[in-house]
Amino acid sequence: MARRSLTGTVVVITGGARGIGLATAHALTAAGARVAIGDLDGDLAQRAAKDVGGEALGLHLDVTDHPGFTAFLDQVERELGPIDVLVNNAGIMPLALLDEESDETTAKQIAINLSAVIHGTREAIRRMKPRHSGHIVNIASVAGKVGTAGGATYSATKHGVVGLCEAVHFELRGTGVEISCVMPTIVRTELAAGLKQTRLSSQIGPEQVADAIVAAVRSPRLEVWVPRYLGTLSKVVRVLPRGAGEAIMRVGGSDRLLASAAHAPERAEYERRAAASAGDGG
Amino acid sequence: MAKQARSLRGKIVVITGGARGIGRATATALAVEGAHVVIGDLDAELTARAAKEIGPDVVGVRLDVTDHAGFTAALDEIERDIGPIDILINNAGIMPVSMFEDETPESTARQVAVNFLAPLHGTRDAIGRMKPRRRGHIVNVASMAGVIPTPGASTYSATKHAVVGLTESVSWELRGSGVDISCVLPALVNTELAVGIQRTRASRTIEPEVVATEIVNALKWPKLMVFAPKSMAAITKWSGLLPRAVGDKMMTATGSDHLLADAITTGERADYEARVAASTPASDPAHP
Numbered sequence: 001m002a003r004r005s006l007t008g009t010v011v012v013i014t015g016g017a018r019g020i021g022l023a024t025a026h027a028l029t030a031a032g033a034r035v036a037i038g039d040l041d042g043d044l045a046q047r048a049a050k051d052v053g054g055e056a057l058g059l060h061l062d063v064t065d066h067p068g069f070t071a072f073l074d075q076v077e078r079e080l081g082p083i084d085v086l087v088n089n090a091g092i093m094p095l096a097l098l099d100e101e102s103d104e105t106t107a108k109q110i111a112i113n114l115s116a117v118i119h120g121t122r123e124a125i126r127r128m129k130p131r132h133s134g135h136i137v138n139i140a141s142v143a144g145k146v147g148t149a150g151g152a153t154y155s156a157t158k159h160g161v162v163g164l165c166e167a168v169h170f171e172l173r174g175t176g177v178e179i180s181c182v183m184p185t186i187v188r189t190e191l192a193a194g195l196k197q198t199r200l201s202s203q204i205g206p207e208q209v210a211d212a213i214v215a216a217v218r219s220p221r222l223e224v225w226v227p228r229y230l231g232t233l234s235k236v237v238r239v240l241p242r243g244a245g246e247a248i249m250r251v252g253g254s255d256r257l258l259a260s261a262a263h264a265p266e267r268a269e270y271e272r273r274a275a276a277s278a279g280d281g282g
Numbered sequence: 283m284a285k286q287a288r289s290l291r292g293k294i295v296v297i298t299g300g301a302r303g304i305g306r307a308t309a310t311a312l313a314v315e316g317a318h319v320v321i322g323d324l325d326a327e328l329t330a331r332a333a334k335e336i337g338p339d340v341v342g343v344r345l346d347v348t349d350h351a352g353f354t355a356a357l358d359e360i361e362r363d364i365g366p367i368d369i370l371i372n373n374a375g376i377m378p379v380s381m382f383e384d385e386t387p388e389s390t391a392r393q394v395a396v397n398f399l400a401p402l403h404g405t406r407d408a409i410g411r412m413k414p415r416r417r418g419h420i421v422n423v424a425s426m427a428g429v430i431p432t433p434g435a436s437t438y439s440a441t442k443h444a445v446v447g448l449t450e451s452v453s454w455e456l457r458g459s460g461v462d463i464s465c466v467l468p469a470l471v472n473t474e475l476a477v478g479i480q481r482t483r484a485s486r487t488i489e490p491e492v493v494a495t496e497i498v499n500a501l502k503w504p505k506l507m508v509f510a511p512k513s514m515a516a517i518t519k520w521s522g523l524l525p526r527a528v529g530d531k532m533m534t535a536t537g538s539d540h541l542l543a544d545a546i547t548t549g550e551r552a553d554y555e556a557r558v559a560a561s562t563p564a565s566d567p568a569h570p
Contacts, residue, residue, distance in 0.1 A: 066387065097455050098405065098452050106399070106403075107399075110394065110399060114394065114444065146450070147450025147451035152451035152455060155447045156447040157444060159428075159444050160444035161440070162443055163439045163442065163443025164440035167427075169431065171434070259454075
């Protein structure tokens with residue numbers, strides 16, 4: 001399949017003022033796209049847009065406010081034109097053992113990491129399907145494929161996003177609309193503050209995820225693992241007996257990775273911000 | 283597996299959504315094993331009647347799993363009246379079928395509340411009770427739709443994937459605690475939930491009793507992933523090795539790619555869809 005040009009395409013990125021979202025905004029702008037950054041922190045979104053350059057737009061966006069999310073997409077279409085690519089990137093990862101997590105923290109993760117992605121995906125399909133073109137990129141995580149102690153709700157919401165993308169992918173066949181599910185390992189952003197590097201979890205930079213997203217938009221495919229070898233690894237681990245797979249997790253240190261960071265002082269600031277994020281779940 | 287089977291005699295078991303389908307079949311199987319079974323279901327009258335029909339010692343309580351405070355209060359009451367809960371089976375679930383873009387926000391919210399958030403709450407609540415006692419078993423009934431693509435039920439599939447991820451994560455957290463957790467992945471089961479869905483080569487429906495048997499076995503010999511029928515385990519495992527294009531072709535060749543989508547407009551589902559749409563008073567903003 002010929003590589004698709006990104007010149008002049010309109011791209012929306014939720015949670016685009018920081019981390020993976022911001023790196024993706026830079027990479028897509030460099031590839032010629034016109035980018036709209038939505039973020040809970042409207043000022044930061046505007047600053048990020050200015051920093052990204054081009055015609056980039058920075059707007060306040062609370063993805064858990066579904067009518068507000070829809071209105072935001074309407075505004076982008078008014079200002080930049082029909083949306084070609086929607087990157088559902090906004091996400092939070094508060095860490096705790098499940099029995100120590102509060103109901104509010106659970107609700108917030110489900111609202112931001114899953115329900116908002118469902119809403120964004122549906123909104124985008126309704127806009128893109130009549131035009132027979134468009135691409136929805138949902139940022140999940142490797143935690144959407146394997147369970148993680150200390151991040152059970154997070155992992156559950158990311159599994160949900162993976163399941164959503166897989167199912168919607170089949171519904172979209174022949175419509176001209178594409179969907180991709182991005183599964184990065186631990187990325188050096190604020191979200192991963194306080195997490196140790198283990199043998200199986202060397203961290204990557206947000207730029208690496210951004211590059212993978214650009215490549216996936218150019219040549220659409222459903223599963224986007226970052227780094228790529230994790231896709232192969234996950235397939236191999238799946239056919240091993242469960243005991244062997246678990247042994248790999250233990251030897252690699254992956255079984256305690258998140259749980260051991262739950263109370264790390266380096267995470268305090270991120271955990272506070274994540275706890276204050278979003279409205280009340282919408 | 284060589285380990286001796288755990289006895290279920292006298293064990294106190296709570297089953298959500300226990301008045302029908304898989305829940306009811308499981309209640310029946312566990313009553314036969316000598317367990318003290320409590321079924322919770324949304325419809326009080328139906329629940330009382332089902333309890334009486336299943337067995338003389340089976341208790342039926344009204345339960346809306348999306349009302350978390352009410353869910354916890356019901357478990358408190360059971361522990362007060364009968365004793366410490368040994369086994370919680372989070373079984374209540376709904377599957378409205380539609381193309382993803384046609385689904386209403388209310389239907390999405392209801393599925394997330396019943397299929398995902400409620401078992402999460404139940405799991406957390408049960409851990410709080412069981413961990414100090416260093417024993418207990420939590421069983422979350424997910425679905426094969428929690429591990430394979432399910433067009434026509436995308437939100438359902440997302441919620442069931444979420445339950446799989448939740449259960450797998452919690453299994454790591456519970457290591458060494460004495461508390462077990464299992465995730466049940468049934469294929470399409472012959473219950474009201476599957477009404478109007480055509481049988482295809484890859485999707486013969488199974489009877490709820492098959493799932494009940496697998497749940498009983500998983501309680502006797504604890505294991506994390508419980509497939510029903512068992513053959514699904516190997517299919518799931520090895521199909522993962524196929525290149526995506528081949529997997530996609532298999533879905534198409536077996537009709538699995540439009541299995542649920544085809545059922546959207548069948549009149550046979552009307553009753554089920556209507557009941558499901560009215561199923562969660564606590565999560566429905568229109569009925570606080």
